[in-house]
Amino acid sequence: MGRKTTKSGKIRLTEVAKLAGVSPITASRFFRNPEALSLSKRERVDSAVKELGYVPNLAARALASHRTEVIGVVIPSLTNNVFADVLRGIYDSSEGSRYSIQLANTRYSILQEEKLLQLFRAQKPAGLIVTGINQTAESRAILESMNCPVTQIMEIGDAPVDMMVGFSHYDASFAAISHILAQGRRRIGFLGARMDPRVQRRLDGYRDAMKAASMFDASLIVTTSVPTTVTLGGTLFADLLAQAPDIDAVFCVNDDLALGVLFECQRRQLSVPRDVAIVGFNDLEFMASAVPSLTSVRTNRYEMGRHAVTMVIDAIEGRRPQEPVLDLGFQLMVRESSVPPNT
Amino acid sequence: MGRKTTKSGKIRLTEVAKLAGVSPITASRFFRNPEALSLSKRERVDSAVKELGYVPNLAARALASHRTEVIGVVIPSLTNNVFADVLRGIYDSSEGSRYSIQLANTRYSILQEEKLLQLFRAQKPAGLIVTGINQTAESRAILESMNCPVTQIMEIGDAPVDMMVGFSHYDASFAAISHILAQGRRRIGFLGARMDPRVQRRLDGYRDAMKAASMFDASLIVTTSVPTTVTLGGTLFADLLAQAPDIDAVFCVNDDLALGVLFECQRRQLSVPRDVAIVGFNDLEFMASAVPSLTSVRTNRYEMGRHAVTMVIDAIEGRRPQEPVLDLGFQLMVRESSVPPNT
DNA sequence: ACAATTATTGACAGCGCTACCATCGGATTG
DNA sequence: CAATCCGATGGTAGCGCTGTCAATAATTGT
Numbered sequence: 001m002g003r004k005t006t007k008s009g010k011i012r013l014t015e016v017a018k019l020a021g022v023s024p025i026t027a028s029r030f031f032r033n034p035e036a037l038s039l040s041k042r043e044r045v046d047s048a049v050k051e052l053g054y055v056p057n058l059a060a061r062a063l064a065s066h067r068t069e070v071i072g073v074v075i076p077s078l079t080n081n082v083f084a085d086v087l088r089g090i091y092d093s094s095e096g097s098r099y100s101i102q103l104a105n106t107r108y109s110i111l112q113e114e115k116l117l118q119l120f121r122a123q124k125p126a127g128l129i130v131t132g133i134n135q136t137a138e139s140r141a142i143l144e145s146m147n148c149p150v151t152q153i154m155e156i157g158d159a160p161v162d163m164m165v166g167f168s169h170y171d172a173s174f175a176a177i178s179h180i181l182a183q184g185r186r187r188i189g190f191l192g193a194r195m196d197p198r199v200q201r202r203l204d205g206y207r208d209a210m211k212a213a214s215m216f217d218a219s220l221i222v223t224t225s226v227p228t229t230v231t232l233g234g235t236l237f238a239d240l241l242a243q244a245p246d247i248d249a250v251f252c253v254n255d256d257l258a259l260g261v262l263f264e265c266q267r268r269q270l271s272v273p274r275d276v277a278i279v280g281f282n283d284l285e286f287m288a289s290a291v292p293s294l295t296s297v298r299t300n301r302y303e304m305g306r307h308a309v310t311m312v313i314d315a316i317e318g319r320r321p322q323e324p325v326l327d328l329g330f331q332l333m334v335r336e337s338s339v340p341p342n343t
Numbered sequence: 344m345g346r347k348t349t350k351s352g353k354i355r356l357t358e359v360a361k362l363a364g365v366s367p368i369t370a371s372r373f374f375r376n377p378e379a380l381s382l383s384k385r386e387r388v389d390s391a392v393k394e395l396g397y398v399p400n401l402a403a404r405a406l407a408s409h410r411t412e413v414i415g416v417v418i419p420s421l422t423n424n425v426f427a428d429v430l431r432g433i434y435d436s437s438e439g440s441r442y443s444i445q446l447a448n449t450r451y452s453i454l455q456e457e458k459l460l461q462l463f464r465a466q467k468p469a470g471l472i473v474t475g476i477n478q479t480a481e482s483r484a485i486l487e488s489m490n491c492p493v494t495q496i497m498e499i500g501d502a503p504v505d506m507m508v509g510f511s512h513y514d515a516s517f518a519a520i521s522h523i524l525a526q527g528r529r530r531i532g533f534l535g536a537r538m539d540p541r542v543q544r545r546l547d548g549y550r551d552a553m554k555a556a557s558m559f560d561a562s563l564i565v566t567t568s569v570p571t572t573v574t575l576g577g578t579l580f581a582d583l584l585a586q587a588p589d590i591d592a593v594f595c596v597n598d599d600l601a602l603g604v605l606f607e608c609q610r611r612q613l614s615v616p617r618d619v620a621i622v623g624f625n626d627l628e629f630m631a632s633a634v635p636s637l638t639s640v641r642t643n644r645y646e647m648g649r650h651a652v653t654m655v656i657d658a659i660e661g662r663r664p665q666e667p668v669l670d671l672g673f674q675l676m677v678r679e680s681s682v683p684p685n686t
Numbered sequence: 687a688c689a690a691t692t693a694t695t696g697a698c699a700g701c702g703c704t705a706c707c708a709t710c711g712g713a714t715t716g
Numbered sequence: 717c718a719a720t721c722c723g724a725t726g727g728t729a730g731c732g733c734t735g736t737c738a739a740t741a742a743t744t745g746t
Contacts, residue, residue, distance in 0.1 A: 012702055023726045028704060038724065055465040059405035060702035063731050068402070078431045081424070088421045091448050103446055105434050122398040230629035259629060266634040286573035286602060291609040355732055366696045371734060381694065403732035406701050 011052045020048035031056060071099045071312055072125040074116055076108045076132075076196065080228075081284055082254075082301055083131075086153065089305020090129065097313055099126060108196055110136050117142045124148075127312035133157040133164070134197040149315030151308045155198050156325050163315065165307045165326040169198045172297045172330040173205025176251060176279050179295075179332055181213050183339060185249040185277055188215065189240045191261065192223035192253045193232055199253045202281065206251060219244050228253075233260020234267070241268075249277035249338070255284040258294055262337070271341075278337040292336035300328040354395045363391035374399060414442045414655055415468040417459055419451040419475075419539065423571075424627055425597075425644055426474075429496065432648020433472065440656055442469060451539055453479050460485045467491075470655035476500040476507070477540040492658035494651045498541055499668050506658065508650045508669040512541045515640045515673040516548025519594055519622050522638075522675055524556050526682060528592035528620055531558065532583045534604065535566035535596045536575055542596045545624065549594060562587050571596075576603020577610070584611075592620035592681070598627040601637055605680070614684075621680040635679035643671040 017027040022041055029036055030045040037045070048054070062068045073090055075083045087103070094101050102125065106113040113130075117139050120128060127149045133156075135143065143150050143161045150162040155169055180188050190206045192199055203223070210216035222240045226232060233256060240247060252258040258280030265272050272278055272292055280287060283298035307328070311321055360370040365384055372379055373388040380388070391397070405411045416433060418426045430446070437444050445468065449456040456473075460482050463471060470492045476499075478486065486493050486504045493505040498512055523531050533549045535542055546566070553559035565583045569575060576599060583590060595601040601623030608615050615621055615635055623630055626641035650671070654664055 013704095014702080024702095025704075025727080026725060029725090032704085036724075041724085057406070057702050058466060059402045059411070060731090061704075062402035063400070063406050063733085064702075064704040066705090066731075078434060079424075079427045081422075081427075084422045084424075084427055088448075091421060091446075101446070103434075103444070105431075123401060229632075231632040234632055256629070260632055263632050263634045286599070289572075289574040289577055289603055289606050291606045356734095357732080367732095368697080368734075369695060372695090375734085379694075384694085400732050403701090404734075406703085407732075407734040409701075409735090 011054050013054070013056070016045065016048045016052055016054045019052060020044040066124065068124055068126055069099050070102050070123065070125045071127045071129065071309065072102045072104065072120040072123075074104050074106060074113060074120075074128070074130040076106045076113075078105050081256075082282055082299075085301035086305040086308075089302040089307075090309050091305075092302075093306045093309035094313075097309075099309075099313060099316075106131075108194065110134065110139065114139045114142070121146055126316050127151075129153055129308045129312060130161075132197055133159075135161075149312045151312050153304055153308045155201070156327055160324050163311050163321065163324045163326075165304055165311060165328060167299060167328050167330050169201040170205040170208075172281070172299070173202035173251075174209045175205075175330070175332055176281070176295075176297050177206050177209035179334065180249045180251065180277060180279055180338060181209070181215065183249075183277060186215055187217075187244065187247045188220060188249040188251055188277075189237075189244060189247045190221045190223070190251050190253075191233065191236045191240060191257050192221075193226055193228040193236065193257060195223055195225055202253050217244070220247065228256050230256045230260040230263070233257035234264035235260075237261045237264045247276065249279070252278070252280045255280040255282050255287055255294070255296055258296065259286065259290065262290060262294065273337050273339065274341050283331075283333050287333070288335065290337075295335045295338035296333050298331040298333050300330070304328055354397050356397070356399070359388065359391045359395055359397045362395060363387040409467065411467055411469055412442050413445050413466065413468045414470040414472065414652065415445045415447065415463040415466075417447050417449060417456060417463075417471070417473040419449045419456075421448050424599075425625055425642075428644035429648040429651075432645040432650075433652050434648075435645075436649045436652035437656075440652075442652075442656060442659075449474075451537065453477065453482065457482045457485070464489055469659050470494075472496055472651045472655060473504075475540055476502075478504075492655045494655050496647055496651045498544070499670055503667050506654050506664065506667045506669075508647055508654060508671060510642060510671050510673050512544040513548040513551075515624070515642070516545035516594075517552045518548075518673070518675055519624070519638075519640050520549050520552035522677065523592045523594065523620060523622055523681060524552070524558065526592075526620060529558055530560075530587065530590045531563060531592040531594055532580075532587060532590045533564045533566070533594050533596075534576065534579045534583060534600050535564075536569055536571040536579065536600060538566055538568055545596050560587070563590065571599050573599045573603040573606070576600035577607035578603075580604040580607045590619065592616075592622070595621070595623050598623040598625050598630055598637070598639055601639065602629065602633065605633060605637065616680050616682065617684050620682075626674075626676050630676070631678065633680075638678045638681035639676050641674040641676050643673075647671055 013027050014024050017024040026041060027045050034042055077083050090101060104116040114136055121142055125148060129151050131154050133152055152160060152164045153166055155166040156164050192203055222236050250261050252261060258278050261278050265276055270276050278294055280294055280296040283296040287294040287296045307326055356370050357367050360367040369384060370388050377385055420426055433444060447459040457479055464485055468491060472494050474497050476495055495503060495507045496509055498509040499507050535546055565579050593604050595604060601621050604621050608619055613619050621637055623637055623639040626639040630637040630639045650669060
């Protein structure tokens with residue numbers, strides 16, 4: 001009579017309920033709201049589940065409950081190291097919870113984002129994490145109509161769809177430029193690639209900081225919509241030198257560009273930081289180990305992912321945060337590339 | 344009477360069928376096997392779907408059909424650039440298909456992998472992509488019992504669970520070492536971190552190439568189980584120099600380590616390649632742009648992702664490949680860091 | 687021209703679970 | 717002590733779709 005088979009046969013909730021001597025609905029509640037069961041039944045169901053090796057059928061659950069346990073994540077890039085860290089935070093935080101992550105990649109296209117959100121809407125996710133605050137009106141309408149918690153990540157702003165976790169790219173950039181100015185540099189170039197909204201705000205911070213110091217000059221700015229690479233950093237730097245040969249510092253919107261600039265300086269026998277100071281953005285791991293070590297703005301990417309998931313899950317389960325906008329800030333990591341060579 | 348509401352109300356397949364004047368099952372077939380419908384009905388259903396803005400309920404579909412349209416992907420790391428490229432290929436190829444990707448991260452733990460595979464088994468995915476060929480016996484048993492196409496990626500071997508796409512890490516490493524030896528270098532150090540199975544095979548290739556040239560010396564090898572970073576490359580190189588001061592070349596199991604070695608050489612005023620040749624692995628983008636440019640082994644990561652998905656989808660739909668093992672090979676990208684300075 | 691075959695189509699039942707409400711003791715209250 | 721309430725439990729009905737198989741229409745061969 002040993003039909004307590006672990007074989008992936010027909011173990012449904014009904015079987016569990018039978019073994020535990022309760023009704024199926026009680027067994028169902030064991031998973032969704034165990035506190036509602038009396039201790040004795042809870043234990044009986046628990047051991048029945050274990051004995052039978054029961055695994056819930058998620059499709060049936062979703063169909064019957066009109067809900068899923070999926071958190072959708074919309075990011076613009078899979079190759080950008082920045083998002084790799086965010087994703088790691090997201091996956092780390094979602095493990096152990098009942099929710100699973102469904103990833104979607106917009107490739108920096110807001111139209112693609114709109115399509116992906118439509119897809120998500122059809123799936124009725126339990127929660128959603130989207131990148132940035134520059135959705136199209138249509139995307140925003142979808143998000144607002146979704147009837148599930150939404151967290152916008154990577155930056156913060158005034159009008160969250162629901163919740164936000166990020167930092168001010170404008171402030172971070174402003175702080176970086178202020179630091180460079182404080183080192184006595186006057187002709188600070190700006191190098192930007194793949195000018196997404198967050199990079200635009202870094203440019204705004206640069207512009208305002210330069211204007212505040214009466215150092216602004218449009219010919220110090222070189223940008224392109226091309227995706228970032230290290231090689232591109234060198235190219236942009238060459239362009240910058242061509243149009244403003246007297247620069248004494250470069251602010252790069254990300255660390256890959258900064259590394260490219262460093263290599264280009266080596267190629268041109270320019271001394272860093274004597275001839276040119278270099279400051280990057282994101283503080284990827286290699287920045288500390290370059291020669292000279294490179295100054296950068298550290299952002300809390302992993303934590304951003306963790307918080308985003310936690311906020312969404314908490315909101316799904318009714319624990320809404322006091323404050324919907326969470327500012328994770330940034331830190332300027334001052335290194336050799338931006339301070340006087342002989343301090 | 345204009346109840347052709349686009350409002351996300353109650354548009355089920357039944358409504359579509361009614362509007363199209365067919366039975367629900369015919370409407371259902373429109374999605375799963377449109378060729379089976381007569382042209383007239385196909386068009387009627389098609390326009391009904393569009394008019395009503397019908398979106399299939401995936402949960403109901405999964406419940407009724409005992410299948411999902413999910414392809415599970417098991418990778419060991421989210422931060423490793425190598426997998427970022429593979430993932431990009433996977434997501435790019437899955438877009439436009441009916442299948443969605445479910446990602447899971449083992450963090451290089453084969454026990455974690457086992458757990459994740461158990462989870463996947465419960466969800467009955469349509470297909471599975473797993474990293475490497477070193478699953479536990481238990482994992483392998485799960486994979487074989489899953490009754491869905493499985494593709495192992497990143498490397499190739501003799502006994503595929505089902506299909507494979509990758510390349511020989513042993514051969515790639517052997518080729519790299521042969522190249523360095525051909526440049527007249529004799530004391531070639533080996534730097535390895537996070538010694539996962541694929542890195543181990545690179546070590547095997549190194550060892551055999553060195554032995555074949557009668558140049559093998561265990562004191563030339565420095566490895567650690569710590570995860571790779573650029574900084575670690577410098578540290579390992581320092582260790583190597585300490586235990587074998589006479590080295591004239593370094594082979595690094597990945598490009599991050601190689602970059603770290605380059606920086607460490609700059610710090611120690613060692614000339615590359617005159618004093619030390621450097622060769623990396625993977626050919627990340629920055630290798631070409633470093634000063635000097637760094638030799639590396641190019642691997643077709645993006646293509647690996649693309650092929651893996653294509654193979655799985657084809658197999659799901661009954662188009663099994665002639666040859667279950669696909670070798671994508673590698674290319675040695677010879678650059679300044681490994682050739683004589685004055686050629 | 688007629689049986690045999692093949693392409694289309696539909697009826698029925700049910701996938702495994704949970705929403706909704708009903709039930710039923712027992713505790714609380716005036 | 718009856719009226720009320722509450723926590724714990726169960727019964728009934730589907731959720732929206734598709735597998736199975738039978739029924740019908742179209743096609744073909746001889």
